[in-house]
Each structure stands twice: as structure tokens, then as C-alpha cells.
Amino acid sequence: MIEIFPLSPERMDDMTTLFDGQAMTGDCWCMWWLIPMKAFHEAGAAGNKAAFKDVAHASEEPMGLLAYKHGKAVGWCAVGPRERYARAIKTPTYRGADLEEEGVWLAPCFYILPEVRGEGVATALLKAAVELAQQHGASALEGFPYEGDKRRSGGSIQVGVESLFNACGFERLRKSSGSRVIMRKEV
Numbered sequence: 001m002i003e004i005f006p007l008s009p010e011r012m013d014d015m016t017t018l019f020d021g022q023a024m025t026g027d028c029w030c031m032w033w034l035i036p037m038k039a040f041h042e043a044g045a046a047g048n049k050a051a052f053k054d055v056a057h058a059s060e061e062p063m064g065l066l067a068y069k070h071g072k073a074v075g076w077c078a079v080g081p082r083e084r085y086a087r088a089i090k091t092p093t094y095r096g097a098d099l100e101e102e103g104v105w106l107a108p109c110f111y112i113l114p115e116v117r118g119e120g121v122a123t124a125l126l127k128a129a130v131e132l133a134q135q136h137g138a139s140a141l142e143g144f145p146y147e148g149d150k151r152r153s154g155g156s157i158q159v160g161v162e163s164l165f166n167a168c169g170f171e172r173l174r175k176s177s178g179s180r181v182i183m184r185k186e187v
Contacts, residue, residue, distance in 0.1 A: 027044070029048040031043070075111065075113065080106070094176065105138040105187075
């Protein structure tokens with residue numbers, strides 16, 4: 001059974017266990033979409049980890065959701081107010097979006113341990129992200145996954161795939177840059 005919980009100070013050790021030592025997450029600490037690229041690279045792994053913890057402690061809303069299986073953190077979904085993700089909304093992916101619309105949340109990033117991929121963790125996380133956004137008064141939740149349902153490997157899977165968002169009731173707003181689509185669910 002998969003259980004989902006918002007990231008809280010009490011769960012930060014679980015987040016650290018999930019992210020530290022993983023090639024995909026150990027350097028990033030989900031700061032990629034939050035800060036300018038230069039600052040991200042200058043901070044390095046330790047700086048990004050410290051910055052994430054600072055933002056998480058200062059934020060009124062959780063920085064995201066942790067998925068647990070048998071009491072162990074096995075997955076993560078970054079989710080929060082769209083304006084939190086300053087770098088994400090400046091990408092070509094979001095070109096043409098109504099960024100002045102208030103109350104929109106974004107789910108820009110997922111990380112699932114390789115040994116539990118394909119077991120419904122990402123789906124559980126995205127469904128919980130919709131609920132979290134709704135609980136915090138959001139009007140909609142968006143994502144910018146890869147078009148279609150082709151599974152990718154390495155760092156390319158962090159944004160999800162269109163079929164995941166479709167399965168959770170999201171609708172395609174438009175094809176954005178390259179192979180990405182903007183998906184949205186009114187909450």
C-alpha cells in the first residue's frame with residue numbers, strides 16, 4: 001500500500017534519505033525550477049540541499065509530497081503555487097500561458113525510486129497533489145510532462161508523461177516546446 005504525506009519538518013529526514021546518494025536528486029534537491037541556473041550550479045549539492053530546507057521551513061504551503069511504501073519514502077512530487085517555480089514559468093514550455101491568473105499550482109517534478117517504478121507511486125502522488133492544491137485554495141493544478149506515454153530514463157523522467165496526467169483527470173491545454181505539453185486540472 002502506498003501512503004502519501006505532505007513534506008513537513010518531521011519528514012525532512014525521510015526526504016534526505018530519499019534524495020541523498022541518488023544521482024538524479026542528490027545535486028538538485030528540487031531547486032532546479034526555483035532558482036536561476038547560475039545560482040543552481042554555483043550552489044552545488046550542499047547549497048541546493050540547504051536552500052531547499054530553508055525554503056521548505058519558510059513556506060506556508062508544503063514543498064511537495066512524499067510517497068511511502070512499507071514505511072519507507074519511495075517517491076516525491078514537488079507541488080505548490082506556480083509563482084514559487086520562478087524558473088519553470090520562464091521556460092519556453094510556458095510561453096503563451098496566462099501567468100497573471102491567480103491560484104494556479106504547478107506539479108513540475110517527480111522522483112520515484114527505480115525499484116518501485118511502475119507500481120502506481122507517481123499516480124498516487126499526482127492524485128494527492130490535486131487534493132493538496134484544492135485544500136490550499138488553488139483554482140487549478142498544472143504540469144508540463146512529456147507528450148504521450150513513452151517512458152524515459154535518467155533525468156528526463158522528472159516531469160512525468162502525458163498519460164500519467166491524463167489518468168489523473170488532467171486535460172491538455174496545448175503542446176508547448178519540443179516534446180512537452182501543458183496539462184491542467186481545475187480543482
